[in-house]
Amino acid sequence: MPDPLVKIExxxxxxxxxxxWLNRVIERDDKQFLTANADVxxxxxxxxxxxxxxxxxxxxxTIAKMVVGLLPPSAGTIRFDGQRIDASLGIPxxxxxxFQMIFQDPFASLNPRWRVGEIISEPIRTFGLMNATDxxxxxxxxxxxxxLSASDVTKYPHEFSGGQRQRIAIARALSSKPEFIVxxxxxxxxxxxxxxxxxxxxxxxxxxxxxxxxxxxxxxSVVRHMATRIGVLYLGRLVEVAQGKRLFAEPQHPYTRMLLxxxxxxxxxxxxxxxxxxxxxxxxxxxxxxxxxxxxxxxFDRCRTEIPQPRPTPAGQAACHALDDMVPA
Ligand SMILES: Nc1ncnc2c1ncn2[C@@H]1O[C@H](COP(=O)(O)OP(=O)(O)O)[C@@H](O)[C@H]1O
Ligand SMILES: [Mg+2]
Numbered sequence: 001m002p003d004p005l006v007k008i009e010x011x012x013x014x015x016x017x018x019x020x021w022l023n024r025v026i027e028r029d030d031k032q033f034l035t036a037n038a039d040v041x042x043x044x045x046x047x048x049x050x051x052x053x054x055x056x057x058x059x060x061x062t063i064a065k066m067v068v069g070l071l072p073p074s075a076g077t078i079r080f081d082g083q084r085i086d087a088s089l090g091i092p093x094x095x096x097x098x099f100q101m102i103f104q105d106p107f108a109s110l111n112p113r114w115r116v117g118e119i120i121s122e123p124i125r126t127f128g129l130m131n132a133t134d135x136x137x138x139x140x141x142x143x144x145x146x147x148l149s150a151s152d153v154t155k156y157p158h159e160f161s162g163g164q165r166q167r168i169a170i171a172r173a174l175s176s177k178p179e180f181i182v183x184x185x186x187x188x189x190x191x192x193x194x195x196x197x198x199x200x201x202x203x204x205x206x207x208x209x210x211x212x213x214x215x216x217x218x219x220x221s222v223v224r225h226m227a228t229r230i231g232v233l234y235l236g237r238l239v240e241v242a243q244g245k246r247l248f249a250e251p252q253h254p255y256t257r258m259l260l261x262x263x264x265x266x267x268x269x270x271x272x273x274x275x276x277x278x279x280x281x282x283x284x285x286x287x288x289x290x291x292x293x294x295x296x297x298x299x300f301d302r303c304r305t306e307i308p309q310p311r312p313t314p315a316g317q318a319a320c321h322a323l324d325d326m327v328p329a
Contacts, residue, residue, distance in 0.1 A: 003082075004043035005180060005212050006050075006067070010076035011040040013062050013236075017284060034284045036062040037236040040076070041310075046179075049206070049213040051223035051244070053259070054233030055280050060216045062236075064184045067214060068101045080180065097127045100173035104185035106165035110157040116143070116168055117153030123176035142171040147201060163194035167201065174205065182214045187222060199226060220263045224248060229316065232256050235283055235291040238310070239319050246315035253318045254296050290321065298322040 018024060018031040037059040044050040052060050065071035067078055072088035079085070083095055100123070103109040110119055120139040124130050130138060140150035146167040157165055166186060173181055183202070187195040203226065205211060217223050223230055227244040232253065240253040251257045258277065278295040281287055287294050293303040300321070308319040 005046045005048075005081055006044040006214070007079040008043070008063075008067070008076070009041045009079075011037055011063065011066060011073055011078065012075040013037045013059075013066060013071065014074045032284055035236055035286065036283065037066075040233075040236070040238050042231050042238060042241055044180075044212055044214060045228075046212055047206075047210055048228040049215050049226050051215045051217065051227035051230045052233055053217055053220055053223055053230060055259075056218055057235075057280055057283065058233040059236035059283075060218070060233060061184055063233075064101065064182050064214070064216055068099055068182050069096070070101075093127060097123075097129075097176045098178055099180040099182065100176060100178040101182045101184065102166070102169050102173050102186045104188050106162065106169040106189070107157065109169055110165060110172075112157055114156075115153065116155050116157065116160075119157070119168065120153075120172045120175050123172065127176050129176065138175065139171070142174055143168075145174065145205070146171045161194075162190050163198060166190065166198050170198075170201065170205070174209070177209075179210070180212045180214070182216070184216045185218070186215070188217065188219065195222070202226070220248075220259060232259065235281060235286055237291065237307075237319070239292065240313070240316065241310075241318075242313065242316035250315065252313045252315075252323055253320050254298050254322065255292050256318075258295070290319075296322075 013036045015034045015036060016031065017034045019029060040063060042050065052063060054060055062071065066073050067085065069085050069087045069091045072086055077084060080095065080099060085091060117136055117139040120142055121135040124135040124138060136153065140153050143152050144150050148164060148167055157168065160168065187198050190198060199222065206213060215223060215226055224244070230242060230244050230247045231238050232240045232255065234255050240256045247256065248260065251260050281291060281294065289305045290303045290308050293299040296303065302321045306321065308321045310317040310319045311324060
């Protein structure tokens, strides 16, 4: 890949989930750590939509927060256009302006006491990009860009529907003229009919402004129409990465196959459709070896002891011992 816009290497995040000190002393418990992400590496090319999928609790949001510098990694690095992003190192404003984030719940992410015009122009003020008059005009213009009306600048978030509020959140994200937007479940809180409109808007904006997206979703049917490439997370680890269409056509990892089997509206000719079997394990005490082995129909001895490393596949990479036998290293 020629100079990726975003390069993530060995990204790991642990959370201290220990009981309070006194309880630990009395109950003679050790400190407990939860590994939300382990050794995650991927790159995002300029103009691409890289999607991260995985069940709830697989570590998607934790990656999103680290990538935009809201949370420091425990290990590993994130580089944006060659420069380190790390919440614990501080991020220069000139760099910070260049990426934004859109959250799942547009109501929670918009200040209810601010008028829409103020909400949208807040990044413009924060980064000192325009004077107040120009910022107001820009907010009105951005409302039209996202399919709302310029006169909506004087309204409050509660006066809008869920889909409209997500449009406002998008307009706000665009106002600092970012190159890269991290979208964490941007349509998961919306009705199905509205989801498609928001996804179409995101695609149009991507074309118009040359945006690069990290799109996060638990829903494969959402990423299917959006993603250039898709990364599949399982219990904090990336188990497969592939070009979007090919992940659906020729999934390699047994977990990816299980996820695809569970999507109801996919035309999987000749393949049996069944729900995702078993529960996602507790990340405080993950299974040994490949964390997927207790649910995996292909698991053998090695899978219980050794964590599989990513190997090249025809359309990307996958980390699975069962594939090692088929794909030459
Ligand atoms: N601040 C935190 N403290 C402790 N555990 C956390 C924290 N944030 C996330 N986790 C845990 O990390 C794991 C991954 O969470 P998250 O990244 O939110 O997953 P996803 O977005 O895929 O649902 C979960 O087990 C979650 O409980
Ligand atoms: Mg999440």
